[in-house]
Amino acid sequence: MATRLSTQTDYENLLDKYDTWLFDCDGVLWEGDRLVEGAIEVLQILRHHKKSVMFVTNNATKSRKSYKTKFDKLGVEAHVDEIYGSAFAAAVYISSVMKMPKDKKVYVIGMSGIEEELQEEGISFIGGTDPIDNTLQPFSLAGWTPDPSVGAVLVGLDTSINYTKLSKAFNYLLRDSEVAFLATNEDSTYPTAEGLLPGAGSVGAPLRYSLGRDPISIGKPAGTMLDCIKAKHDFDPKRTIMVGDRLNTDIQFGKNGGLSTLLVLTGITKESEITGPNASPVVPDYVTKSIGDLRVLKNLSTSS
Amino acid sequence: MATRLSTQTDYENLLDKYDTWLFDCDGVLWEGDRLVEGAIEVLQILRHHKKSVMFVTNNATKSRKSYKTKFDKLGVEAHVDEIYGSAFAAAVYISSVMKMPKDKKVYVIGMSGIEEELQEEGISFIGGTDPIDNTLQPFSLAGWTPDPSVGAVLVGLDTSINYTKLSKAFNYLLRDSEVAFLATNEDSTYPTAEGLLPGAGSVGAPLRYSLGRDPISIGKPAGTMLDCIKAKHDFDPKRTIMVGDRLNTDIQFGKNGGLSTLLVLTGITKESEITGPNASPVVPDYVTKSIGDLRVLKNLSTSS
Known part of the structure; x- marks a missing residue:
C-alpha cells in the first residue's frame, strides 16, 4: 500500500532518503501554462539541499531546448541537461540502439x-x-x-x-x-x-x-528513457525517486527502473484510482496531494 | 470447411439455392474505380434469373444516392433501394433504434x-x-x-x-x-x-x-445493417447468400444473420488466410476466385 505523506516528519524522511529527484512536468509542476502552486519553491528547496533534479517528460512536441524556454517562461529553474524528453530519447534510440x-x-x-x-x-x-x-x-x-x-x-x-x-x-x-x-x-x-x-x-x-x-x-513507462538518463548522469536507483501524476506512465516507469515513486494528485490520477476495490494494480510508494506539499521543508536547515 | 466452387454444376447449384444475393462492393465488384472483370455480366445473369440483388457496403463516405452514381459511372445496374450503406444504416439506427x-x-x-x-x-x-x-x-x-x-x-x-x-x-x-x-x-x-x-x-x-x-x-459484421434491409425487403435467410471479400466483416456478417456466404479473393482476403494452420476461424460456406467466375452461368436457360 502507498504511504500517505502528511506530517512534517514524513516529508523530512523523504528528503533524507533520496538524492536524485525525477519529475514529470505536465500535471506535476504545471497544467498547460498554469503552474502548480508551490512547485517553484519546492524545486528550490531540493536544489538548496543539493539534490539532483531532473525533468522526465513524455511530451515530444518540444525539443529539450524549446522545453527549456517553457521552464523559463514559467520562472522554473532548469538546465537543458536536466531535461529528458521522449523526442530526445527517440532520437538517441534510433541512432544508438537501432x-x-x-x-x-x-x-x-x-x-x-x-x-x-x-x-x-x-x-x-x-x-x-x-x-x-x-x-x-x-x-x-x-x-x-x-x-x-x-x-x-x-x-x-x-x-x-x-x-x-x-x-x-x-x-x-x-x-x-x-x-x-x-x-x-x-x-x-x-x-x-x-x-x-x-x-x-x-x-x-x-x-x-x-x-x-x-x-x-520510447517514453515512460518504457526503460529507454531511463537508459538515456543513465548514460548522462550517475545515480543510485535506491536513492532516486520518480514524481509523477500518472500511474501507467510515471509510476510504472519508476517501478520498471527500480526507483521509488511519489504520486501527486494534481494531474491525471484521481483519488478513486488509488483507493477502494477498483484501485489500479500500479501502486506508488508514496502519495501526496500536490508537489506544493513539500513546502513544509522550507525552513529545514541543510544539515538536518 | 469451405466448398471450393469449380465446376459448371457447382455454380448452377449455387444459383438454384439462393433467391437473394447480397453483395459487398469494394473488393467484390470493383477495387477503387476499376471494375472486377465480369462483375457486370454476373449481375445481369442473376437479374435475368429473377434473383433479388442488393448491395451492402460499409462505405460511409457516400450516401446511397451518390453511391448510385458510382454504379452508373462504372456501368453497373443498381437502384437506390437496392443499396444499403453504413451511413444510411447509422442514420436509421439513430432515429429508429436510439x-x-x-x-x-x-x-x-x-x-x-x-x-x-x-x-x-x-x-x-x-x-x-x-x-x-x-x-x-x-x-x-x-x-x-x-x-x-x-x-x-x-x-x-x-x-x-x-x-x-x-x-x-x-x-x-x-x-x-x-x-x-x-x-x-x-x-x-x-x-x-x-x-x-x-x-x-x-x-x-x-x-x-x-x-x-x-x-x-453499425456496419458489417453488426446486425444493424441486416435489420435495415429486413425492414425494407422480405427475404428468407435460408435462401440468401452474402458475397464478400472480407472474412471479419462480410462473411462474419452473413454468418451472424444466418445467411450463406461466398468469399471472393479479389479484395482483402488472401488464399493464405483461408487455408493452412493459420487460417481464420471465420469460414465461408463457399469460395471462388472472383465474382467473374459465375459467368459460366451465362448460357443457362432461366427454366433450369
Missing part, C-alpha cells in the same frame, strides 16, 4: 520537437511539419512515390495529424516489414490547462489499428 | 455521405464537412464552446480527419456519458485501386484509445 544507417530516413508524424531532436542527432527525416504533408487535400496513392530510404516511422503527438500523414506512415510500415514502427510515447491523453485532449498514443492509434501491431514505445 | 430526440444533434467525424443520410432522416448534425472543423490550425479547449445539444458522436471514414474533430468528439464523449459513441463501421483498411489506406475503424481508433472504450458499430 543504429539506423546514416543513409536511411525517419518518416515523422509529429511536431518540431521531434524534428529538432532528430536533427541534433544527425538523423534525416521527412514528413513532420513539411507543408507538403500538412494538408487536408485528399490523399491518393496514385500521386505518391514512397521514399525507399525510409527505415523507420516515428509517431508522437501531432496536433496537425491528417489522413495524408497516416496513409503514408501506414504504407511505409505495410510494404516493408523492415521499417521500424516507433512511438515517442503512448499517453492516451494530453493534459492542457482547460482539460484533456487526445495524446500521442491516440495520434498513433490509427496505425496500430490498421496494421494490427504495436509500436516500440 | 430514438434520439429531435432537438439533439450528432457530432460527425465523416464525409458528405453521412451528412446526406442524416439529413434524409431529419437528424441535425454538426462537425463533418463544416469548414470551421476542417482546419489544421491548433485546437484549444479555451476557444471552444461545446454544443450542449450533442447527443451522439458518429465516426466514419473521414479523409479530412484532424486534431480539431478528434478533440471535440473526444470531449463530447468524455464529459457526458449519455452521449452515444457510434461508428459507421470498423474496417481497419480501405481498399483503393492503388492499394490500401487506413479505414473507418482506424479513423475512430484515436477515440477508442483516448476514451478506453469501443463504439457501437
Whole structure:
C-alpha cells in the first residue's frame, strides 16, 4: 500500500532518503501554462539541499531546448541537461540502439520537437511539419512515390495529424516489414490547462489499428528513457525517486527502473484510482496531494 | 470447411439455392474505380434469373444516392433501394433504434455521405464537412464552446480527419456519458485501386484509445445493417447468400444473420488466410476466385 505523506516528519524522511529527484512536468509542476502552486519553491528547496533534479517528460512536441524556454517562461529553474524528453530519447534510440544507417530516413508524424531532436542527432527525416504533408487535400496513392530510404516511422503527438500523414506512415510500415514502427510515447491523453485532449498514443492509434501491431514505445513507462538518463548522469536507483501524476506512465516507469515513486494528485490520477476495490494494480510508494506539499521543508536547515 | 466452387454444376447449384444475393462492393465488384472483370455480366445473369440483388457496403463516405452514381459511372445496374450503406444504416439506427430526440444533434467525424443520410432522416448534425472543423490550425479547449445539444458522436471514414474533430468528439464523449459513441463501421483498411489506406475503424481508433472504450458499430459484421434491409425487403435467410471479400466483416456478417456466404479473393482476403494452420476461424460456406467466375452461368436457360 502507498504511504500517505502528511506530517512534517514524513516529508523530512523523504528528503533524507533520496538524492536524485525525477519529475514529470505536465500535471506535476504545471497544467498547460498554469503552474502548480508551490512547485517553484519546492524545486528550490531540493536544489538548496543539493539534490539532483531532473525533468522526465513524455511530451515530444518540444525539443529539450524549446522545453527549456517553457521552464523559463514559467520562472522554473532548469538546465537543458536536466531535461529528458521522449523526442530526445527517440532520437538517441534510433541512432544508438537501432543504429539506423546514416543513409536511411525517419518518416515523422509529429511536431518540431521531434524534428529538432532528430536533427541534433544527425538523423534525416521527412514528413513532420513539411507543408507538403500538412494538408487536408485528399490523399491518393496514385500521386505518391514512397521514399525507399525510409527505415523507420516515428509517431508522437501531432496536433496537425491528417489522413495524408497516416496513409503514408501506414504504407511505409505495410510494404516493408523492415521499417521500424516507433512511438515517442503512448499517453492516451494530453493534459492542457482547460482539460484533456487526445495524446500521442491516440495520434498513433490509427496505425496500430490498421496494421494490427504495436509500436516500440520510447517514453515512460518504457526503460529507454531511463537508459538515456543513465548514460548522462550517475545515480543510485535506491536513492532516486520518480514524481509523477500518472500511474501507467510515471509510476510504472519508476517501478520498471527500480526507483521509488511519489504520486501527486494534481494531474491525471484521481483519488478513486488509488483507493477502494477498483484501485489500479500500479501502486506508488508514496502519495501526496500536490508537489506544493513539500513546502513544509522550507525552513529545514541543510544539515538536518 | 469451405466448398471450393469449380465446376459448371457447382455454380448452377449455387444459383438454384439462393433467391437473394447480397453483395459487398469494394473488393467484390470493383477495387477503387476499376471494375472486377465480369462483375457486370454476373449481375445481369442473376437479374435475368429473377434473383433479388442488393448491395451492402460499409462505405460511409457516400450516401446511397451518390453511391448510385458510382454504379452508373462504372456501368453497373443498381437502384437506390437496392443499396444499403453504413451511413444510411447509422442514420436509421439513430432515429429508429436510439430514438434520439429531435432537438439533439450528432457530432460527425465523416464525409458528405453521412451528412446526406442524416439529413434524409431529419437528424441535425454538426462537425463533418463544416469548414470551421476542417482546419489544421491548433485546437484549444479555451476557444471552444461545446454544443450542449450533442447527443451522439458518429465516426466514419473521414479523409479530412484532424486534431480539431478528434478533440471535440473526444470531449463530447468524455464529459457526458449519455452521449452515444457510434461508428459507421470498423474496417481497419480501405481498399483503393492503388492499394490500401487506413479505414473507418482506424479513423475512430484515436477515440477508442483516448476514451478506453469501443463504439457501437453499425456496419458489417453488426446486425444493424441486416435489420435495415429486413425492414425494407422480405427475404428468407435460408435462401440468401452474402458475397464478400472480407472474412471479419462480410462473411462474419452473413454468418451472424444466418445467411450463406461466398468469399471472393479479389479484395482483402488472401488464399493464405483461408487455408493452412493459420487460417481464420471465420469460414465461408463457399469460395471462388472472383465474382467473374459465375459467368459460366451465362448460357443457362432461366427454366433450369
